[in-house]
Amino acid sequence: NSKPGDSQNQSGEAAVTSKKDLSHIKVGYCTPSLNASFYVALSKSIQNSVEGYGMKFISVDGQGDITKQITGVEDLIAKGVDVLIINPLDPKALVPSVNAAVKSGLPVFIVDSYIEPSARYITSVLADNQGNGELVGEWIANKLGKTKIKAAIISGAQGNPVGKEKRLGFVRGIAETQLRTLGYTDFSIVSQGWGGWSNNGGLKAMEDILAAHPDINVLMAENDAMAMGAMKAAQEAGKADNMLIVGFDGQKEALELIKQGKYGATALNSPIGLGKLVTESVVKYLNGDKYLDKVIYTPSVLISKEEVNKFYDPKSIF
Amino acid sequence: MKSSLKRTIHFIIKHNTIIIFLLMLVLSALASNAFFTPNNLANLIRQVAPVGIISMGMLLVILTGGIDLSVGSIVAMIGVLCALFTQSMSLPLAIVASLLAGIVVGSISGYLVSVQKMAPFIATLALMTIVRGLGFIFSKGAPVMVADSASALTDFGSGSLLGIPNPAIILFLVFGITAVLLKYNIYGRILIAIGSNEEAVRLSGIKVPVYKFSVYAIIGGLAAISGMIGTARTGVGSPNIGIGLELDVIAAVVIGGTSLMGGKGSALNTFLGVLILGMIGNIMNLMDIASYSQQVIKGLIIILAVLLQRFQEK
Amino acid sequence: MKSSLKRTIHFIIKHNTIIIFLLMLVLSALASNAFFTPNNLANLIRQVAPVGIISMGMLLVILTGGIDLSVGSIVAMIGVLCALFTQSMSLPLAIVASLLAGIVVGSISGYLVSVQKMAPFIATLALMTIVRGLGFIFSKGAPVMVADSASALTDFGSGSLLGIPNPAIILFLVFGITAVLLKYNIYGRILIAIGSNEEAVRLSGIKVPVYKFSVYAIIGGLAAISGMIGTARTGVGSPNIGIGLELDVIAAVVIGGTSLMGGKGSALNTFLGVLILGMIGNIMNLMDIASYSQQVIKGLIIILAVLLQRFQEK
Amino acid sequence: MDMLHDQLVNRVELSNISKSFGGVAALKDVTLKALPGEIHALMGENGAGKSTLMKILSGAHQKDGGRIAIDGEEVHIKNTHDSKKLGIGIIYQEFSLVPELSVAENVFLNRLSEHGVWMKWNSLKKEAAELIQSIGFNINPSAKVANLSIAQQQIVEIAKALSEKVKVLILDEPSAVLGPNEVQKLFDILLKLKKEGVTIIYISHHLSEIFQIADRVTVLKDGKSSESLNVAETDRDAIIKLMLGRSLDAMFPPRKPVIGNEVLRVEHIQSDKVKDVSLTVKAGEVLGIAGLVGSGRTEVVRAIFAADKKQKGSVFLHGRKVRLRNPHQAVEKGIGMVPEDRKQQGVILSLSIKQNISLANLAGVTGKLGFIRSNKESAHVQQLIKKLLIKTQHEDIPAGQLSGGNQQKVVLAKWFNRDCHVIIIDEPTRGVDVGAKTEIYNLINELAGRGVAILVISSETAELMGICDRILVMRDGQVHGELEKHEFTEEHILRYAIGADRQPLSTN
Numbered sequence A: 001n002s003k004p005g006d007s008q009n010q011s012g013e014a015a016v017t018s019k020k021d022l023s024h025i026k027v028g029y030c031t032p033s034l035n036a037s038f039y040v041a042l043s044k045s046i047q048n049s050v051e052g053y054g055m056k057f058i059s060v061d062g063q064g065d066i067t068k069q070i071t072g073v074e075d076l077i078a079k080g081v082d083v084l085i086i087n088p089l090d091p092k093a094l095v096p097s098v099n100a101a102v103k104s105g106l107p108v109f110i111v112d113s114y115i116e117p118s119a120r121y122i123t124s125v126l127a128d129n130q131g132n133g134e135l136v137g138e139w140i141a142n143k144l145g146k147t148k149i150k151a152a153i154i155s156g157a158q159g160n161p162v163g164k165e166k167r168l169g170f171v172r173g174i175a176e177t178q179l180r181t182l183g184y185t186d187f188s189i190v191s192q193g194w195g196g197w198s199n200n201g202g203l204k205a206m207e208d209i210l211a212a213h214p215d216i217n218v219l220m221a222e223n224d225a226m227a228m229g230a231m232k233a234a235q236e237a238g239k240a241d242n243m244l245i246v247g248f249d250g251q252k253e254a255l256e257l258i259k260q261g262k263y264g265a266t267a268l269n270s271p272i273g274l275g276k277l278v279t280e281s282v283v284k285y286l287n288g289d290k291y292l293d294k295v296i297y298t299p300s301v302l303i304s305k306e307e308v309n310k311f312y313d314p315k316s317i318f
Numbered sequence B, C: 001m002k003s004s005l006k007r008t009i010h011f012i013i014k015h016n017t018i019i020i021f022l023l024m025l026v027l028s029a030l031a032s033n034a035f036f037t038p039n040n041l042a043n044l045i046r047q048v049a050p051v052g053i054i055s056m057g058m059l060l061v062i063l064t065g066g067i068d069l070s071v072g073s074i075v076a077m078i079g080v081l082c083a084l085f086t087q088s089m090s091l092p093l094a095i096v097a098s099l100l101a102g103i104v105v106g107s108i109s110g111y112l113v114s115v116q117k118m119a120p121f122i123a124t125l126a127l128m129t130i131v132r133g134l135g136f137i138f139s140k141g142a143p144v145m146v147a148d149s150a151s152a153l154t155d156f157g158s159g160s161l162l163g164i165p166n167p168a169i170i171l172f173l174v175f176g177i178t179a180v181l182l183k184y185n186i187y188g189r190i191l192i193a194i195g196s197n198e199e200a201v202r203l204s205g206i207k208v209p210v211y212k213f214s215v216y217a218i219i220g221g222l223a224a225i226s227g228m229i230g231t232a233r234t235g236v237g238s239p240n241i242g243i244g245l246e247l248d249v250i251a252a253v254v255i256g257g258t259s260l261m262g263g264k265g266s267a268l269n270t271f272l273g274v275l276i277l278g279m280i281g282n283i284m285n286l287m288d289i290a291s292y293s294q295q296v297i298k299g300l301i302i303i304l305a306v307l308l309q310r311f312q313e314k
Numbered sequence D: 001m002d003m004l005h006d007q008l009v010n011r012v013e014l015s016n017i018s019k020s021f022g023g024v025a026a027l028k029d030v031t032l033k034a035l036p037g038e039i040h041a042l043m044g045e046n047g048a049g050k051s052t053l054m055k056i057l058s059g060a061h062q063k064d065g066g067r068i069a070i071d072g073e074e075v076h077i078k079n080t081h082d083s084k085k086l087g088i089g090i091i092y093q094e095f096s097l098v099p100e101l102s103v104a105e106n107v108f109l110n111r112l113s114e115h116g117v118w119m120k121w122n123s124l125k126k127e128a129a130e131l132i133q134s135i136g137f138n139i140n141p142s143a144k145v146a147n148l149s150i151a152q153q154q155i156v157e158i159a160k161a162l163s164e165k166v167k168v169l170i171l172d173e174p175s176a177v178l179g180p181n182e183v184q185k186l187f188d189i190l191l192k193l194k195k196e197g198v199t200i201i202y203i204s205h206h207l208s209e210i211f212q213i214a215d216r217v218t219v220l221k222d223g224k225s226s227e228s229l230n231v232a233e234t235d236r237d238a239i240i241k242l243m244l245g246r247s248l249d250a251m252f253p254p255r256k257p258v259i260g261n262e263v264l265r266v267e268h269i270q271s272d273k274v275k276d277v278s279l280t281v282k283a284g285e286v287l288g289i290a291g292l293v294g295s296g297r298t299e300v301v302r303a304i305f306a307a308d309k310k311q312k313g314s315v316f317l318h319g320r321k322v323r324l325r326n327p328h329q330a331v332e333k334g335i336g337m338v339p340e341d342r343k344q345q346g347v348i349l350s351l352s353i354k355q356n357i358s359l360a361n362l363a364g365v366t367g368k369l370g371f372i373r374s375n376k377e378s379a380h381v382q383q384l385i386k387k388l389l390i391k392t393q394h395e396d397i398p399a400g401q402l403s404g405g406n407q408q409k410v411v412l413a414k415w416f417n418r419d420c421h422v423i424i425i426d427e428p429t430r431g432v433d434v435g436a437k438t439e440i441y442n443l444i445n446e447l448a449g450r451g452v453a454i455l456v457i458s459s460e461t462a463e464l465m466g467i468c469d470r471i472l473v474m475r476d477g478q479v480h481g482e483l484e485k486h487e488f489t490e491e492h493i494l495r496y497a498i499g500a501d502r503q504p505l506s507t508n
C-alpha cells in the first residue's frame, strides 16, 4: 500500500515506458458522468495518456446513474475492449460488472472512486480524500489560531462517499491541530448546504447560509467550483474579507484566485495526475507486472498562496 | 392469399412503429458488427427491461389521459427499500413488501388524480420530489447492500433462462399481460374508453375514479418491480438512480404512437418504442459516439420518430 | 365602503394564491428570525429571478394549452454561449447574440408544435435533450469563464439598484409586461382563447399557428435571459445548471392556479406561485432542514397548495 | 286517455323538482307525470331546463328538492347506475359515445362489465349488428365510432339506449341530427316500444314532430312546468304561447329581396367528401343548401371557407379569383362562417360574451400595439346584444352560461360585428327554440338587406323554404337540383335529396 506523497511525480513526462507494442490495445473507460468539469478533465487526461502510449481509447458515459453506468460497461465489453478502466459511481453496485468483465478475461482498473474489495480489479488509483481533508482542516486551524472557528460546509451531493471522506478529514484536521497547538478544540460547524458540485449551486447555498449564519468565518466547499460560487455570494454580501474559503481539487481558476489572495487554500485532487497514474498502471500491467499495489494514492498536497506558483498552469485542461 | 397480403399492408400502416423499428434494426446492423451478437442482444434487452416494464404501466396511465412523472423516484426508493428489507426479513417477504410499497405510492397519485381531481402532471410531479427524498432518507443517502442471506435475489438478477436474461423475461411477461388486457379484457377497453370520452363512460354507470386510481396503482407496482430488478442486478439499492427515467418511459410510449391525449395506443407499439429507444443508446455506444452528441442525436431521433408517426393518422 | 370590502373578499377568493402566499409569509417569519432581514429578502428575490422570469413565458405557453420542458437546458446552453461570446465579441453584441440563440431554440419548439402539430410535451422533451447536449458540446463539458473585458456583465449580475438586486429588477419588468399583456392587450386575450377552444379561434379567422409559435419563441428568449443572468452572477457559464428547472417553473405556474389544460391563468398568481416556491426552499435552508427532508416537504407543500386552489373554482 | 290516467299508476312521477347551478335556479317546482305506454313530449325554450330535468331522472345530476317515483314508489337516484337498475334509458342531447371504441362496444357500453371479464368479441358484434338491424339500420359493428357520420352516431346512441330492457326511454332532441328518413324510422321504433308499454319522454323543438307522435306534452318555462296537455286537444299556437308567454305572428318574417351583383362564385370544388360542386351567390341573396345528413353540405362550405383543404376548384369573389389557404385569409377577404357545431367550433364557452363577439374583429377594438380599447369595445358589444336580443344581464358573463339559442346569437353577432361580403351559416337554428328561431331569421334578413351574400345550410326543409331565395339540393357530394322560389315544395326538395334509388345508411 503506497502512502500518500511517496509515489509518482506530478510533472508532465511519462514515468513509465512500455517495452511491448501496445498499438492494438483498446482501452475502455466508463466515466460516472460528464456533467462536471472534473470528470471531463479526468476523461480527457486518461485519453491523452492512453493515446500517448499508442493505444486506442473508447469511453462511455454513466450519466450519473448506476444502472446507466452498468449499461455502459456492458456496451464496452460488447465492443471488445482489452482493458477496462472504471470510475464507479457506487462502491458496491459495480462489483458484479467488474467481476463479469474479469471473468470474460478483461483486466479492470479503478480510478478516482472506491470499490468494494470483493471486486476482482487489478488496482485502484485515487486521491487520498481524507488526507486532503485533514490538510485543509490543519491549514484553517493554523491560520485562525485562537480565534473560534465557526464554519459552514457546502457539500456536493447526498450520499457521495468522496464528499464524506473530505469533510470527515476536515474535521479531523481541525481537531488534531487545535489539540496540538491549543490543547483544546474550539470549533463548530453551524450549517451544511448542498451545492451539486457546481458554481451556481455553491452560490445559492452560500446565500442561504449567510442569511441564517452571517457570522461564520470559515467556508469549506467539497470542490473548487462550489467554493468559487460561494465566494461570489460572500463578496456580494460584503463578507468575503472576514472569511477563509477553502476547497478541493486545484482547478486552475481556483489557483488563480489563491494567487490573488481571494481564496484561502485548496487540496490537490488533480484529474490530470489521476489519469496519468492509472494509465501508467495499465501499461505496467500489460508489460507483465502482475504485482501492482491494490490501492495507489495520488499525493496529498495543500496549495495555498505560498505554493501556488508551483502548480498554476493557465493552459491546463483543468 | 391476396386478402392476407392486403391485411399485412394494412397492419404495417396501422402499426408503422414497426417500420421505424425495422429501419433502426437495419441501420444498427450496418453501423456496428458488434450489434447482432447474442451477447449484445442480451445486453440490449436486459438494459431496456426497467424502462420497458414501466412503459406498460405508463401506457395504461396515458390511455386514460394521465401521466406519471414519479416512476423514476419510485424505482430508486423501492430499490433502497428492497435492499433494506432483505436485511430484516425473508426474501419472499421483502419482495412482497417492496411491491406493496410501490403500489401504495402509486395509489397516492391515483387518489390525488381520481378523487381529488388533481392534474396528473402536478400530482405525480410532487410525488416525484417526495419519493426521491424518502429514498434518500431511508438510505441515509448512501447505497444499501442486499443482505448476504438474500443472494437468491442477486443470482436472479444476473441469471437467465434459456439464454434470455431474467429481467427480460419479466418484461415479456408484463408486455404479454398488458397486450391481452388491452385487446381482450373489459378492463383495457374501459381504460381506452375513459381516455376517449370520460364523461360518456361516467354516464354509462362505470366507476371512472376506480379505473383511474387503478392505473396509478399498477404503474407504482411495475416501477417497484423495476426497482427490485435494479437492486437484484447491482446488489445494492441506490437512492440516486432513475433520475429522468420517467422521461425515457414517456418518450418510448409516444414513439410507440400513443397519443398523450389518451384513448389511443397499443402494447405492441409501446414495446417497439422501448426497443427503438434502447437501440438508439446501445448502437451509439457501440459506434463510439461521444456522450454529448448522443444526447443530441437521441433527441433528433425522437422528433423524427414522432413526425413519422403522423402518417399513421391518415 | 361595504362594496369595497365585498370586492376585496371577492378578489381574495378569486386570487386565493394570495392567501397561500400570506400564510407562507407568516409561517416563514415565525420559523426563522433571519427570514425578514433585508439581506435574506434580497437573496430570496434574487434566487427566484431565473425561475420567475421563465415562469412568465411558461404561463403564456400553458395558457395556449402547451408546455415547455426545454427551458432548463436553454438556460444552461445560453449561459455557456454567452460566456463564449464575451471572449470573441463586444458585450452588447454577445448579449444580443445570446438572446437570439434562445429565441431560435424556442422557435424550433414553436415550429414543431404549431406547424408540425407535435405534442408540446414530446417536442420540447426532445429539445431538452438536444439543447443540453449542445451546451456540453459548446463548453466541452467544463464551465466557461466570462472574458475579463466583459466585467460589466458580472458587475451587473452582482449589482443592485436602490437595494433591489438587478436580476430581480428584470424579473419585475418581465412580470409587469406579462401582466399588462394578458390584461389589456389583445395578444393575451387571443392566447387565452386558443387555450379554451382552438378550433373556434381558428374559424374566427385568427392565425392560431402564429400565436402558438410566438409563445415558444418568447419563452426561449426568457430562458436565454435567465441563462445570461446566471452567467452574470457567477462569472462562468456552466453546461450542467438548470437540470430540473422546467419542473420548478411548471410547479410555480400551477401553484399560481393556472390550469394545465390552458385558457386560465394570471400573471400575478404565477408571480406569487414563484415566490411561494422560492420561500419554501429559502425558509427550509434558513431552518437548516436536511436536504432530503426538504424535498419531501416541498412536494407536500405543492400538493397542499394545489388542493387549496380547488376552492377557487367554487 | 284522461280516464285511463286517473286509474293507472304513473310510470314516472316527478313532483316539485328543483335544481340550481351555483345559485342560479334552473328548475323550480317542476312536475311531470307519464303513464306506461305513453309518449310524453317535453318542450320549452332554450335553457328552460328540459335537459336538466331529464339528467336528474337519469342520475347524471342530483336534484336539490322534490320527489321522484317510479311505478308509484318513491326512488332515490344517486347516480346513473341507480337509474339503469330502475329501467330508465336515456339518449343525451350531447353525444355520449366513446369515439375510439367500436360500434359494438358503444352499443353495449352500459353493460360491458356485465359480460364478464373477457371480451366476447364475436357475440358482441353479432348482437350489436342484430340490434341495429332490428331498428332498421345497417352499421358495421366493428367500425370505430370516430369514423361514423353524425347521423350514424345518433343511430348508435339509439341502439345503445335500446340495448337494455327499459321501462322508460328518454330522448333529448334526437331528431336534431337525423334526416327525414331516419326520423321516420325512429318514430316507427318509438311506436313499437309504446305498444310494449314503454314510457317515452321525447324532447324536441319541432312542433310538427310532437303532433305526429306524442300523446301528451308538458311545457317548461323559466324553470317551471305547465299543466300537461293532451296533444289531440291542443294546437301549435297554444303550445307556443305556453313556451314563449306570447304568441308568434309568423314563423318566417316576410322579406323583400333586393338582389345585386354576384359576390361569391365557386367552381368545381372538390374535397374528401365533395365531388365537383359549383355555385354562385349574389349580393342580398339568401341561397340555401338542402340535402340529407351526410350529403356533404358542411364539407362544401368548409372547403369554401378554407377550414378544410380543398383538393380542386376555384373561388371567386366579386368576379375575381381568390386563393384561400386558411380561414384567416377567408375572413380577410370578407367571408364569415357560422359553423355547424356550436359548442366545438362556434362559441368559446369560458370566454365572456363580449370577448366572443369581438373575436372576429379584433382590429376594431384595439388601439396602438394591440392594446384593447375597453370602453369602445363594451359600448359596441352592448349595442349588438341589444340589437340581437341576446338574453343576458351583462356582456362579461361567460358564454357558457347562455342557453343554446342565445349562444347561437352570439356566434351570429361575431360576424355582424365585421363587414362581411359573404356569410355562411351552417344549421342556423339547430337546437334553437321557436322564439329564438324567428329572431335569428330576422337577423339573416337584415344581413341580406345590407347587401351581404348569404349561404345557409339547413336540415329543416321548412326553414330553407321560409328564408331562402334559391335552394340547391345536394346528394352524395354533388348538387342534384336547383330550385327557384316559386318551385319550393317539400316534395320537390326531398325528391332531389333522396334521388331515384334511396339507399339505407351504411358504413361502407
Ligand SMILES: Nc1ncnc2c1ncn2[C@@H]1O[C@H](COP(=O)(O)OP(=O)(O)OP(=O)(O)O)[C@@H](O)[C@H]1O
Binding pocket: D021, D026, D044, D045, D046, D047, D048, D049, D050, D051, D052, D053, D093, D400, D401, D402, D403, D404, D405, D431, D433
Ligand atoms: N352543468 C351546468 N352548470 C351550470 N349551469 C347549467 C349546467 N347545466 C345547465 N345549466 C343551466 O341550466 C339551465 C337549463 O339548462 P338545460 O340544458 O336544462 O336547458 P334545455 O331546456 O335543455 O335547453 P336546450 O333547449 O337549449 O337544450 C340553463 O340556464 C343552463 O345554462
Ligand SMILES: Nc1ncnc2c1ncn2[C@@H]1O[C@H](COP(=O)(O)OP(=O)(O)OP(=O)(O)O)[C@@H](O)[C@H]1O
Binding pocket: D146, D147, D148, D149, D150, D151, D177, D273, D291, D292, D293, D294, D295, D296, D297, D298, D299, D340, D459
Ligand atoms: N368526424 C368524422 N369523421 C369522418 N367522416 C365524417 C365525420 N363527420 C362526417 N363525416 C363524413 O362526412 C360526410 C358528410 O358529413 P356530415 O354528416 O357532416 O354531412 P352534412 O351534409 O354536412 O350533414 P349535416 O350538416 O346534417 O351534418 C359524411 O359522409 C360522413 O360520413
Ligand SMILES: [Mg+2]
Binding pocket: D050, D051, D052, D093, D172
Ligand atoms: Mg337541452
Ligand SMILES: [Mg+2]
Binding pocket: D297, D298, D299, D340, D426
Ligand atoms: Mg353538416
